[in-house]
Amino acid sequence: MIGYLVQRLAHLVWVLLAVSVLVFLLIHLSGDPVRLLTPLDARPEDVERVRRLYGLDQPLPVQYLRFLRDAARGDMGESFRFSRPALELVLDRLPNTALLAATTIALTVGVGIPVGLWVGARAGSLADWAVSLVTFVGISLPSFWLGVLLILLFADRLRWLPASGFESPAYLVLPSLTLAVYTTGLITRLVRADVLEVLRQDFIRTARAKGLGERVVLSRHALRNALISTVTVLGLQLGNLLGGSVVVETVFAWPGVGWLMLQGIQTRDLPVVRAVVLIVGALFVLVNLAVDLLYLSLDPRIRYDHGR
């Protein structure tokens, strides 16, 4: 267990280093960064002064080490647009993204697991067939389009729900619904497949043979076994929700880190973009670590100290 934790933490360091290299390179991939800091008609000697001022005249490895040092101190530069520390802007918006992600996961778990269990127990029925069809379409819809359709219907036509911004809980409905359609489809299909698989096992026959009711067999035995792969996928999806909701946040003008990043891209506000990528990358890794540790409590068969 300790050995496994050390190994995972070492991996964490590797990944964070990879994220930092990527983030560092972002600003150089986009051309000469000094050009972003100076007006187009700046005199060459002024351009050079700015270059020296920001240390951009140094060799790349030196710049990278400086960048690492600053980032470790929590200094990720100042937003060009807001004249505020980039890290502060990201941390301001992070709770909104987390709220959206949490609501989406709650919807996904609340709908996906019961429905998956239910159709898994009656595979081949009409209900099973209908759910399969709906979830199949659900995982095939582009999220931004679904968002636009929901706005068109519930905000523009019916005027039931607000379409953009975040001023009251009602604003949470459409964006979380948009995100949840995909994840719920995914989880429902997964739970169904797992239940089908589990119900074929010998211990289920034993459980039935000793006279347990179908409900107990499902909830005690089938569900617990189906949960393992569900937690894996949910963990990956949570990571994607933390970062990948750039699209949905943009559609709904949701004030989270995804929309912040897109605005940063559009206004060439690179410190902000870098800060978002760094924070989201780190969170994604931490979420996956948490998921791996969660297995331990779910499945006593999994031991991470293999080889001993």
Place this chain on the structure above:
Amino acid sequence: MVVSATPRPRPRRRRPPQFYAGAAILGAVVAVAVFAPWLSPHGYADQDLLRSLQPPAWVRGGEWRHPLGTDRLGRDLLARLMFGARVSIAVAALSVLIGGGLGTGLGLAAGYFGRWVDRLTSRLIDIQLSFPPVFIAIAIMAALGQSLPKLVLVLAFVSWVQYARIARANTLAVREREFVLAARALGAAERRILLRHVLPSILPPLLVVGAVNISSVILAEAALSFLGLGVQPPTPAWGSMVSEGRTVQSLAWWTTVFPGMAIATLVVGANLLGDGLQRERE
């Protein structure tokens, strides 16, 4: 002497219906894309400002000259969808081929040669799996600037890892099988063993990965284009058509609804194909 990787002909099995349905949908969209210049009623950039935002033909105010209506500039929506199919399919096909080739090659090498090749590749796989793919694609496209070749490379870059993972695991399983040992005993060159014996036997699971990958690449390209980071105007792409339509969505629902339906259709086709291949393997 020729040692074949598949010693006896496999019995012919009927594939599951999902496979045929998916193949039919993808085939139809590819056909539309290929023959767009002949099928399309108009050019994709032809403007007809007098008929801007005309509704679909079956809605009041529409006419059959523009079956699915027109956009803000009076451009025929059906024509733009047909030409947009070319971009979506070309970008998806190229990214899947490049990402798939790269990932398969790396996974094959890692699984077969082991040692430092495997350690390095496995480390790369672990790192890449720790990134949310669409998020990284957005960040890189934003930094690189937008062009079609860059879009293809970035999508390939976020795809290779799935192939590498599966190729490596399956190569490890096949490496010590009799037919590989036999080929090696007969003195076949490493390259020949890899390409003629190992690769064919690890290909089926990779095809499943490929089909699933097609749908995620299509969705990623559409999302990038929607955000203005993918295919750039005036080239029509389904994702950017949805975002152009958004500016007039309360006046003209058809400008956002139809391009999205086109994306969904293509993704449903790819997912069905993947589902079919998966079931066949089970």
